[in-house]
Amino acid sequence: xxxxxAGTLTTSVGEIDLRRxxxxxxxxxxxxxxxxxxxxxxxxxxxxxESREVLAPLFCGFGTSEGIESIDDxxxxxxxxxxxxxxxxxxxxxxxxxxxxGWIAAELAVRWPERVRRMVLxxxxxxxxxxxxxxxxxxxDLSELAGELFADPEHPIxxxxxxxxxxxxxxxxxxxxxxxxxxxSQAATAKVGWNPYLHDPKLRRRLHRITAPTLVVHGSxxxxxxxxxxxxxxxxxxxxxxxxxxxxAHMATLERPDEVAKLVLEHLA
Amino acid sequence: xxxxxxxxxxxxxxxxxxxxxxxxxCPNRFYDPxxxxxxxxxxxxxxxxxxxxxxxxxxxNEHHQNAYGTMxxxxxxxxxxxxxxxxxxxAVVGNALPLYDPPTxxxxxxxxxxxISGGRLIAGMVVGGGPEYYSFSLNPAHARERFAExxxxxxxxxxxxxxxxxxxxxxxxxxVNTWPRPVQRPHPEIWIPGxxxxxxxxxxxxHHYAYMGIPYFxxxxxxxxxxxxxxxxxxxxxxVDPLQLGWxxxxxxxxxxxxxxxxxxxHFWYFVKRLLPGINISPPGYTSVRSVENIMKNAxxxxxxxxxxxxxxxxxxxxxxxxxxxxxxxxANIDRLGVGNLLGLFQLGTLPADDTRRNLELFATEVMxxxxxxxxxxxxLSTAGATAR
Numbered sequence: 001x002x003x004x005x006a007g008t009l010t011t012s013v014g015e016i017d018l019r020r021x022x023x024x025x026x027x028x029x030x031x032x033x034x035x036x037x038x039x040x041x042x043x044x045x046x047x048x049x050e051s052r053e054v055l056a057p058l059f060c061g062f063g064t065s066e067g068i069e070s071i072d073d074x075x076x077x078x079x080x081x082x083x084x085x086x087x088x089x090x091x092x093x094x095x096x097x098x099x100x101x102g103w104i105a106a107e108l109a110v111r112w113p114e115r116v117r118r119m120v121l122x123x124x125x126x127x128x129x130x131x132x133x134x135x136x137x138x139x140x141d142l143s144e145l146a147g148e149l150f151a152d153p154e155h156p157i158x159x160x161x162x163x164x165x166x167x168x169x170x171x172x173x174x175x176x177x178x179x180x181x182x183x184x185s186q187a188a189t190a191k192v193g194w195n196p197y198l199h200d201p202k203l204r205r206r207l208h209r210i211t212a213p214t215l216v217v218h219g220s221x222x223x224x225x226x227x228x229x230x231x232x233x234x235x236x237x238x239x240x241x242x243x244x245x246x247x248x249a250h251m252a253t254l255e256r257p258d259e260v261a262k263l264v265l266e267h268l269a
Numbered sequence: 270x271x272x273x274x275x276x277x278x279x280x281x282x283x284x285x286x287x288x289x290x291x292x293x294x295c296p297n298r299f300y301d302p303x304x305x306x307x308x309x310x311x312x313x314x315x316x317x318x319x320x321x322x323x324x325x326x327x328x329x330n331e332h333h334q335n336a337y338g339t340m341x342x343x344x345x346x347x348x349x350x351x352x353x354x355x356x357x358x359x360a361v362v363g364n365a366l367p368l369y370d371p372p373t374x375x376x377x378x379x380x381x382x383x384x385i386s387g388g389r390l391i392a393g394m395v396v397g398g399g400p401e402y403y404s405f406s407l408n409p410a411h412a413r414e415r416f417a418e419x420x421x422x423x424x425x426x427x428x429x430x431x432x433x434x435x436x437x438x439x440x441x442x443x444x445v446n447t448w449p450r451p452v453q454r455p456h457p458e459i460w461i462p463g464x465x466x467x468x469x470x471x472x473x474x475x476h477h478y479a480y481m482g483i484p485y486f487x488x489x490x491x492x493x494x495x496x497x498x499x500x501x502x503x504x505x506x507x508x509v510d511p512l513q514l515g516w517x518x519x520x521x522x523x524x525x526x527x528x529x530x531x532x533x534x535x536h537f538w539y540f541v542k543r544l545l546p547g548i549n550i551s552p553p554g555y556t557s558v559r560s561v562e563n564i565m566k567n568a569x570x571x572x573x574x575x576x577x578x579x580x581x582x583x584x585x586x587x588x589x590x591x592x593x594x595x596x597x598x599x600x601a602n603i604d605r606l607g608v609g610n611l612l613g614l615f616q617l618g619t620l621p622a623d624d625t626r627r628n629l630e631l632f633a634t635e636v637m638x639x640x641x642x643x644x645x646x647x648x649x650l651s652t653a654g655a656t657a658r
Contacts, residue, residue, distance in 0.1 A: 072411075139403065139550050170569040176562050183561055187410050187554030194408040194553075 004045055004056060012083050013067025017058040022049025027117050029094045029268065030055045032081070032101025035137065035189040036149075036157070036251065037062040037181070044257035048264060052094075057084055059104070061188025063181070074126075074192045074200050078107035085115055094268045095212075096120045098253045099225070100189060103198070106233070109214075110206040119212040120264050121233060123225050123250050125198040132228035134198050138190065141165060148223025151249035207236030214240040215267040217260065219248030270603070270644035272637055273360060273612045274319035274629065275328035275517060278312045278346075280305075280336035281619040283543050290547025291336040292400040305339065311622050313346065315615070317353055318626060322633035326358030326391065328612055330462075331365050334404040337544040344378045351386035359386055362462055362481060362612075363393025367412055368405055371440050372419035373447055376426040380451045388452035393460040393481070394420055396469075399550045410554030413468065415439050427456040458650050460515065465494045465567060466560040473513075474501035479650055481515035481612065485545065487570035488585040488602065491516060495606050511609025512650040516602065519587035520613040521620075522631040526590040532624055533589050534578060540618030545573050587617075592635030599636070600643060609646065 004021035019039055029052045033039050039056045040063075048054050060080060061068035071077060081104055085093060094117050097105030102124025109116045125134055135148060146161035147153065153162075167174045193199075214237045218230035227244070234242045243263055248256050283291070283299055316327045329346045332338040340346055343361045350359050359382065364375045375394075383390040396416045402409040418437040422445070425435065431446030451457050462481040463469040473480045480498045482491045495514050502509040519537065523529035549571060556564065572586050581587055588598045599611065615632065616625040 138553055170571075170574060172565050172568045176565065180558055180562075183553070183558050187558075190408060190553040191410040194402075194410065195406040197406070 002046065002049070003041060004039075004049060004054060006040075008064075009057065009084070009087055011067070011080070011087050013060060013070040013080060015064070015066050016060075016084065017063040017065045019045070019056040020054065021046075022052055022054045025052040025094070025268070027092050027094055028053040028055050028088075028090060029096060029264075030057070030085075032095065032097040032104050033058065033062070034099035034101055034251065034253075035185065035193075036254075037185045038098070038251075038254055039063075042254070042257070044253050044261050047257060047261040048096075051265065052268070055088070055093075059101075059188060061191070062185045068184075068188050068191065071188070071191050074103065074107055077104045077192050078111055081105075081108045082112060082115070091115065092117045094118045094120075096122070096264055097124060098122045099125055099250065100193070100198075102126065103200075103203075106203060106207070106210070107200065109212055110203065110209040113209055113211040116210070116212040118268050119210070119214045120217065120267055121214065121230075122217045122252055122260060123219055123222050124216065124229065124233060125193070125225055126200060126203050127229050127232045128196070128199040128201060128204075129226070129228045129232050132226040134226075134229070135224045137198075137224065138186070138194070141168070149250045151219075151221050151247060151255055155251075155255060157251070157254070204232065204236055207233065208238060210237045211239070213267070215243060215263065216240060217243050217245055217252065217263060219245050219250060219252045219256075221247055221249045222252075224250040270640060270646055271325040271358075271512070271610050272640075273326040273328050273358075273515075273610060274316060274324050275330075275362075275612045275614050276312055276316055276616060277330065277338040277614065278308065278340050279540065279544055279616075279618060280308070280339055281539070283336055291544045292547030292550070293334060293403045295334075295336050295547070297334075299336070308339070309346075312616070313349060313353075315622070315625055315629070316346075316350055318629055319633075320354045320357040322629055323637065324357060324633065326360050327354070328360040328362050330362045330393070331395070332398065333368075333401050335400065335547070337548060344382060347382050347390070348385060351382050351389070354386070354389075356389075358389050358391050360391035360460060361393050362391075362460055363395040365395050365397030365401055366419035366423070367407060367415035368397055368401060369419070371442055372422055373426055373442065373445060375419070376423045376447045377449070379423075379457065380427070380447065380449045383451040383453055383457055384449050388457075390451070390453070390457045391460055392457040393462065394423070395462055396555075398548065399552050399555055400547060402552045402555060403550070408554075409552035411439065412555050413557070417472075424456065427451055462517075463494070465490065465497065465564055466556055467497065467563055468557060468560055470494070470497050470501050471504075474498060474505050474509075477507075477513070479513045479515060479610065481517060481610070484517045484519065484614070485572035485586065486567055490567045490570055491606055493567075495608065499607070509607075510650065511607055511646070514606065514608040515610035515612050516606055516608045517612040517614065518585070519617045520595060520599075520615055520632060521587065521589045521617075521628050522592055522595050522636060523627070524591065524631075526594050529590045529594075530578065533587075533620070536618040536620040536624075537581065537587055537589075538618075541572050541575055544618060549573060592631060595632070596636045596639045599640060603640070603644060609644075611640075
């Protein structure tokens, strides 16, 4: 397996951080990341790139991607994704979206269904489901949050989060270079997801517009997004099905790369 | 030199076994409305007493859903003070502009207070604390631009003839035509509180407003903050006026140093250990990354980390002692910081009414006269600079 190559793409809002690699498949596969901004060195993407051309852009405010000042809400994010496809000259793609990225994928697919051939949403946010609230991700104790994002407490990111939590009383002890990207990506997530909290009240009644056959993956141990959200997506999207990944937590694309890659490839085949 | 008595109107009766934050999620079943009513009236009396004792002004401020400061609407308290006082400046420090939609509400209410008081309002404008963005579910990533836009709208409402249309990103108003208008022309003196964020300091300097350093940090942090303000004014092409700088600090005076500590210390710790937890939450996007870096350098000296009284004394988190001690410490810091406004918190945490009144009396009779002699000066910050821009 080889790592995706780092690069940039000029879009209407500025330079975007874009990783790409691999070849094959009827259309390119675009991976939209979660609020963690994952992409670099990601095992799952490398696995996918063995048989597919994979593109992994970073949303505004993540990594070196510019243009967050042009983003005010999730609709702006959908237009950002559309602009990205246009700049890449892609009339149709397969979309794989993780959490926040799943939400952006769905917002794109309800507006421009013809641009999405097939779609996989992994623990997506984006909907409001009464009685099944999405857990707070902002302002949380990081060691607690780590336990909800990751099934394995020894995952490197979970370990890092617990280490950072030690400095809660005096954050001046943390090297600032370590938290700068976290601050930036959280601010970007807040821009689209603070209120309404990680959902778009109009999205559910638009889901019927999606034509792409869609697989919704839910991690049975997801501490952030309840299963009812995955079910609501499946209920709203005509050609869709639910796959429950037993024992997986929220960050399933990081923790269970091989299984998720297998599900993705099967669905996109 | 101007002397202000600042009141937070804290809630002193959190259950002893509660160890959670005093903000956002502090259960409101802890609030006893009967006690709350008695406290409001007592605290208002303490502010009124400051006028009787010869202070130049009184200060109130805005916080929501918390036990630290129970004035979700400082304008309600300020309007009572406007009616019941006749001389003191009434500083509302401030209204959290992004929480008012449309913010012409602030222009209206401040103008009402200015009219009722005969032009004694000091109009404080703040972005609102981090916790407020949770309590209002207001997007913190829009905090700064909403504040800037609301500020522009309020100033226009006060200084430009209405009706006019205002079309901003966050506020779109077809008819801005604020009744009443403020007595003070072109507008009331404006204060902006801050914790050292560079954007805020540059904004204050640019508009010739006054900057109030928010307390609970080591005294060195204030020195750095006010130095930043002086430099920002110089970049704007003028020297800072001491009346543009305000130092907010807890003060307690008793007959002797040991008596002062004995009467005060437990109340100070209630404030630090029970009322401050949660105040420092900084929601995503609330402050620019550059400013976070700057503010974080000071985080270790935030009062929440205090453990011993010796740290309180050496960092001058509170000025506590005999009249001689308090006068000397204040005097040394006024020189060091170059401030023209002293904002004293004479009631803090659980400090009871009789101790608060005695504190105010001793300060006013034994300390204030000495400082007035040492620092004579004008009592009103010119707003001419603000209009000349």
